[in-house]
Amino acid sequence: MAIQQPPPAEPVDGQASSGIHGLDEILRGGFPRGEMHIVQGAPGTGKTTLALQFLLAGESVGESGLYVTLAQTKRELQAIARSHGWSLEGVVLHELSLDEIAEYLAAEQTVLHTAEVELGELTRRLRRVVEQSRPRRVVLDSIGVLGLLAGSASRYHRKIVALRQFLNRHGCTTLFLREASTEPGPEDAVSAEFHGLASSVIHLEYRAPDYGEVRRRLRVSKVRGVPFQSGYHDFRIETGGLSVYPRLGVRCSQEYDEFRQVPSGIRPLDDLLGGGLEQGTTCMLIGPAGSGKSTLCAVYAHAVARAGEAGAIFLLEERPETFKARSRGVTLDLQPHIDSGRLTIEQMKTFDISPGEFAHRVRAAVEDRGVRLVVLDSLVGYINAMADTAMLPVQMYELLNFLSRSGVLTLLVTSHEWLMGIGCRAPVDISYLSDSIIVLQMFEAESTVRRCLAAIKKRQGEHDTTIRELFISPEGVRVGEEPLWQLRSILSGDPVPADGGTRHDGGRRAAPRQEDGRGG
Secondary structure, eight states: OOOOOOOOOOOOTTEEOOSOHHHHHHTTSSEETTSEEEEEEOTTSSHHHHHHHHHHHHHHTTOOEEEEESSSOHHHHHHHHHHTTOOOTTEEEEEOOHHHHHHHHHHHOSSOOOHHHHHHHHHHHHHHHHHHHOOSEEEEEOHHHHHHHHOSHHHHHHHHHHHHHHHHHTTOEEEEEEEOOSSOOGGGGGHHHHHHHOSEEEEEEEEOOSSSSOEEEEEEEEETTSOOOOSEEEEEEETTEEEEEOOOSSOOSSOOOOOOEEOOSOHHHHHHTTTOEETTOEEEEEOOTTSSHHHHHHHHHHHHHHTTOEEEEEESSSOHHHHHHHHHTTTOOOHHHHHHTSEEEEEOOTTTOOHHHHHHHHHHHHHHHOEEEEEEEOHHHHHHHOSOGGGHHHHHHHHHHHHHHTTOEEEEEEOOGGGGTOSSOOSOOOGGGOSEEEEEEEEEETTEEEEEEEEEEESSSOOOOOOEEEEEETTEEEEEEEEOTTEESGGGTOOEETTSOSOOOTTOOOOOOOTTSOOO
């Protein structure tokens, strides 16, 4: 069954593209044309970069642009553009210098000029520039300067209303940039009224963690007449401009309901799981370090790629080369599938990646490459990488919901043995989001450290709840045919003989070796 995706956020006749694909998606196409829009945020949040992208997007489709700067110089704007590899040749840059206006007024009159006189001259010059250049898109940077000259909230508000009406009459789609002050200022008294005048309002902000890169996010609080996507959305400033990562939300209009089984290629493991895991479900693999969680993920990735479907592995703890080398050591050579493009292994930068950017990477793999298996290794690394632990269950729910609706089998690796009452409690419990849970454990028997696994949860169909031994060796990965009948308390890591004796033989039986190398 084909998954129906929402239509792309392409600008329509009544909307002007922001030049930022993710922001256009949030705005459901772009900024409403011929209207005033407010973009506000503290210094360094990306207001100027967003404004330049907006003007360049217009220039690319033949819409003339005007950038009126009251806060920065032309040279500074050009330097910002060069840092992103842009040319502002097709954009009119007009610098309104308050010093120049004051000198002009002093030469024309013999009395002391008030700030109101300067404000009047500034707005007259702005009107003349618009009338001469006749732009379709305008950026005014920033309206906070008008507030400083106005001296009072009422005068400030009147000037903004007058400018809005003038620009609307000329058919301009205008971005008013506004500094978000940390202390109350004159402009804050009419901030709410400005939002009422604007067709849309966008807030930009950043947070500096104790370690790592600055995290940036935006929030659209209003778009008149448009069902925009509310809430916070992560974004990044990089060479080439802003990259905005809309929250996933519900991206598929139709539920995936085929639940096609995905076999691992290891018959006893597939039998244990009632035939295999299903697409459109999430399986959590839980166990201590070294118990075989990542190896089982490699088993499934190898099986999916051999079947001709695409998979993606996202690593938050180890390097891709380490993952590939360990897989080769158990006869799972992933490199041919990587070379063919069926399989990708990507290492996440845990010191600066945000939940929104990570979800965007996963979404791109599913929508652009048709990925049907996603491995997240590991959940502990994901939790440590994200700053706001309290919101992680919600963010993970959105991601897993998107993957499930898209018909993707998701494997989550974690070392939280607390699900079996073992060890310390985890900071975030998302086990309820999993359709299947496979517990892996190591135990000591016959003076040897051995491994075992059990499927303790599976929503789709019947499954075997017995505990089987897991063999990982240079010959491959195998699962025991028979349950470990002769031991109890195995998942605690400290098993005892089921008959009360002292011999820890684990009920080991020689497992017949299959000719196809899959074990069993």
